[in-house]
Amino acid sequence: MNQTATAQTQNRLHPPTNQAPPETTQPWMADGLCRDHAPGMFFPSDGVGVDKARRICGECPVKEECREYALTYRIEHGVWGGTSERERRRILRDRRLAAT
Template sequence: MDEVQLEWMNEGHCRWYPPAAFFPSDGVGVDAARQICAECPVRAECLEYALDNRIDHGVWGGCSERERRRILKRRRQEAAAAV
């Protein structure tokens, strides 16, 4: 992936926080990360990046690992139904 495709990362609110804030070990940490993501201007790009790259850990685009798995499952089901 080239730098142009990742330019959106420069606009993320996460750049002002330590990476550990987005890789929490509990639900409280996930909620705190979601609050940071809530008003982020590149939230959608961040989520799509995590989904496209099958990132298994951390909060990306305001979604936990479990939420991203659900999104991917739903998209697979919708794609199968559309065929």
């Protein structure tokens, strides 16, 4: 597959948002429990790591804001708001289907 076809497929599967992630942190980020842990914990390479990150997110007071941030800006890596990359893709797909 050439680069153009690859980009077209990627855009179809994950339509780009019209918004770029902000350069600065958001006010709610200061309240995230993740701030007390190593950043790498939220970018795991296996399911066990995802579960560990989810446990921290489960108690987080800004879990909803974090998840929506990742969904809005199409962040494809890491655990955000207690959701994995796969879960966020599913949420976005379900939202697209519900909107049609």
